[in-house]
C-alpha cells in the first residue's frame with residue numbers, strides 16, 4: 001500500500017466531499033459536520049487514514065459529505081461496523097456517528113457493548129430527541145409529554161433514557177457533551193475524544209428545526225460544565241445523574257486499556273494448521 | 280416417502296464394505312471419548328470411517344451415543360443399520376430407537392446383569408454380556424468405557440497397538456498413570472471379547488503410506504476459511520455452528536487474524552462488513568436463527584458490494600426447532616431471505632471433507648465478486664468426524680480488491696462490462712469513497728434516480744452471472760435415464776444408494792449441486808441430457824430444493840420429490856428403495 005505524505009496543513013474544508021447535504025436549512029447537523037472537519041484539521045489527519053461509519057437517519061447521512069473513507073450502513077448498526085473495521089485495522093482513526101434513534105433505540109444493545117468492549121474509536125450521537133428521517137416520532141431521549149407525534153398521542157409517558165449514564169455504567173472510557181450550536185467548542189471536545197484511547201462517547205446536541213422547532217432555544221440553554229473532567233467513575237456518576245442535559249464539555253475520562261487483539265502471525269505458513277488433523 | 284423403518288434392508292451390495300458400531304451410555308460414561316479414540320485408532324491402522332455424536336437435548340448428562348462406521352474405503356454416510364451395539368449402561372437407551380437400527384445379524388453387548396430395553400431387544404440381534412464394570416473395578420483407575428473400547432477393537436480386528444498409540448497421545452497431559460490405567464482397561468476388554476464366537480469379518484486393506492486426516496465438517500470449514508484468506512471473524516455462539524468458531528479462535532490467532540465474540544448476530548454480520556471494508560476477508564458461522572437475524576445486513580453487504588461469508592450450519596427449524604439435529608430446511612431463507620433484489624452466492628458442501636473446499640471457494644467468490652456468500656452446511660456434516668485422505672491444496676487467485684494505488688478516475692461503483700468495480704481500502708490516498716446501502720451513483724453518492732438503480736441492479740447481477748464457476752458448480756457422475764438430483768449432506772446417502780443400484784446393473788446419474796445461487800440453468804440441463812426421470816432428494820419437509828428446481832430450471836422428463844424432514848438421517852437404503860419403487864410403479 002502507498003503511504004500518504006501527511007499534508008502539512010489541511011483546512012476544515014479539505015475534509016469535505018463537496019456533496020450537498022440533504023438536510024433541512026437550519027438543521028443542527030450542518031454544524032456537527034463543520035465541527036468534525038475542524039477537529040480533523042486540528043489533528044491534521046490524512047483523510048485516507050480516517051473512516052467514519054454511520055447508521056440510518058438524517059444525522060447518519062454524514063459520511064457522504066466528508067472526504068474520508070465512509071460507510072453508510074443500516075439502521076442501528078454503525079457501531080458493529082466500526083468495531084470490525086478498527087479491530088482489524090488498528091492503524092486507522094475510526095469514528096461512528098448517528099442519531100438518538102439509531103444509537104439508543106434500534107442500536108441500543110450495540111451501544112452498551114461498544115462501551116464495554118472499549119475499542120479505540122469515537123462515537124458521536126447527534127441527539128435531537130426525535131426521529132427526524134421518518135418525520136417526527138418520539139425517540140428514547142424524547143420527554144414523556146412531547147405529544148406532536150401521531151404514533152404517541154398525549155406523549156410517550158415513558159421517561160427518557162440517559163445516554164451518558166448508560167455509557168458510564170457500561171464502561172465507556174470517555175464521556176462528553178457538545179452542541180452543534182457551538183461548533184468551535186464541539187470541535188475541541190471531538191479532538192479530546194479522538195485523542196483519548198478506548199471508546200469515546202460524545203453526546204452531541206443537534207436540533208431538528210423541522211420536527212422540534214422549539215430546540216432552536218437550545219442555543220440559549222447550553223453552557224460549559226463548571227468542572228474539570230473526572231477520572232473517578234463515582235464522581236462522574238453523580239455528575240451525570242444530576243446533569244440537566246445542557247452542560248457541555250468533557251465530563252469523564254477513564255483509563256481502561258483499549259481492546260485491541262494483537263494481529264501478529266506466530267506460524268510462517270498456514271499449512272502448519274494442517275498438523276492438528278494428521279493422524 | 281414411507282415413514283416406517285421396515286423399508287430398511289441389509290442390502291449392502293455395491294456399498295462400501297463396512298462395519299457400523301453404536302456405542303451407548305449415559306452422560307459421563309465416556310462413550311464419546313471412547314468412540315473418538317476408536318475412530319482415531321482406525322485411522323492409525325489405515326482405515327477410513329466416520330463418527331457422529333448423538334445426544335438428547337440435555338446440555339450435559341443424559342444418554343449419548345457415538346455412532347461409528349469403519350471401512351477400508353472412504354465413507355460419507357451412515358447406513359442406519361448397525362452391526363454392533365455396545366451399551367455401557369441402558370438408561371434411556373430407547374430414545375435412540377429409530378436412529379440405531381438392528382437386525383438378527385447384529386450383536387448387542389451389554390454389561391453383566393443389565394436389562395436391555397424392549398424397544399431395542401425387539402429389533403433382534405444376538406445379545407452378549409461382558410463384565411465391563413467388574414473388569415474396570417479390578418484395575419486401579421480403570422473405567423468401563425476403556426474396557427468397552429478394548430472389546431470393540433478386538434471384535435472388529437483393530438490392532439490393539441493402534442489404540443495404544445492413540446491413547447498414549449490423547450492422555451499425555453493426564454500423565455503415565457492415566458495412560459497405564461486405560462491401556463490395562465482395553466487389554467482386559469480385548470481378552471474378554473476374544474471369547475465371543477462368530478464374529479463378522481471386516482476385511483481391512485490398510486494403506487499406511489497415505490496421509491490420513493481426522494476432521495469434522497466444522498473444523499474443515501474453519502480451515503477452508505483460513506485457506507481462503509479469512510483473517511477476521513465475528514460471531515455469536517449457536518449449536519451446531521459453534522465448533523467452527525472454537526476451531527477458528529486459536530487458529531486465526533496463529534495466522535495473525537482475530538475472532539471477536541459479538542453481542543449478537545446483528546453485531547457479528549456488521550462487524551464482518553466493517554472488517555471487510557477495511558480490506559480483511561471476513562466470515563461468520565451461525566445456524567438458522569442467527570442467519571435470520573443477519574439477513575438485513577447481508578443485504579447491506581450485497582448493496583454496498585462488501586465481501587462477506589456466512590456459514591450456516593443448519594439444524595431443524597423453524598424457530599429454535601431441533602438444535603442438535605440436522606435438516607436442510609434453511610435453503611429458502613438463504614436463497615430468498617434478503618429484502619429487495621439482492622443477488623448473492625449460495626453454496627453447499629456435499630461431504631465432510633468438502634466443507635473445506637466449499638468454504639474456501641465461497642470466500643474466493645465473495646472476495647472476487649464483492650458480494651455475500653452463504654455456505655449451507657448442516658449439523659450432520661459439521662459435527663461428524665471423518666477419516667479422509669489429505670485434502671488437496673487448492674489456491675484461488677482472488678481479484679476482487681483490484682485497486683492498489685491512486686487512480687485519477689476512481690469510481691467505487693463504476694459500471695463496467697464485468698460488473699466488478701474497482702475497490703479501494705482505507706489507507707489508500709485519493710480513493711476515499713462512502714460505501715452505501717442506499718442506492719447510489721457510480722461514485723457512491725446516494726441516488727434515487729431510476730437510471731442509477733437499474734444500472735447498479737444490472738451490475739450487481741451481471742458480475743455473478745458472467746463469472747465462470749467451472750466444474751465446481753456440481754458433482755455429476757454416472758449415466759442412465761434416471762437421475763437423482765440432490766445437494767449438501769444428502770449427497771452421501773444418495774451416492775451410496777446409486778452404488779448399490781449400480782451393483783445390480785442399473786445406471787443412475789448423480790447430480791449434487793454445490794452452487795445454488797446464482798442458478799446454472801445451462802449447466803444443469805446439459806448434465807441432465809437424456810434423462811427421463813429425476814428423483815429430487817433432500818432432508819426438508821417443505822421440499823424447498825424441489826420447488827427451487829421447479830422455479831428456476833427447465834427440466835426434462837418426470838420429477839419426483841423425496842423430501843424427508845430431520846431429525847433422522849436419510850439412509851442409503853431409503854433412497855435405494857425410492858428409486859426401485861418408482862421403477863416398479
Ligand SMILES: Cc1ncc(C[n+]2csc(CCOP(=O)(O)OP(=O)(O)O)c2C)c(N)n1
Nearest residue numbers: 056057058059075099100101102131132133
Ligand atoms: C430496520 C429499520 N427500521 C426502521 C427504519 C426507518 N428509520 C429510518 S431512520 C429512523 C429513525 C432515525 O432517527 P435518528 O436515529 O434519531 O436520526 P435522525 O433522523 O433524527 O437524525 C427510522 C426509524 C429503517 N431504516 N430500518
Ligand code: SF4
Nearest residue numbers: 024027058132208209
Ligand atoms: S428533519 Fe430534522 S434532523 Fe432531519 S434534516 Fe430536517 S431538521 Fe435535520
Ligand SMILES: [Mg+2]
Nearest residue numbers: 099100128130
Ligand atoms: Mg434523532
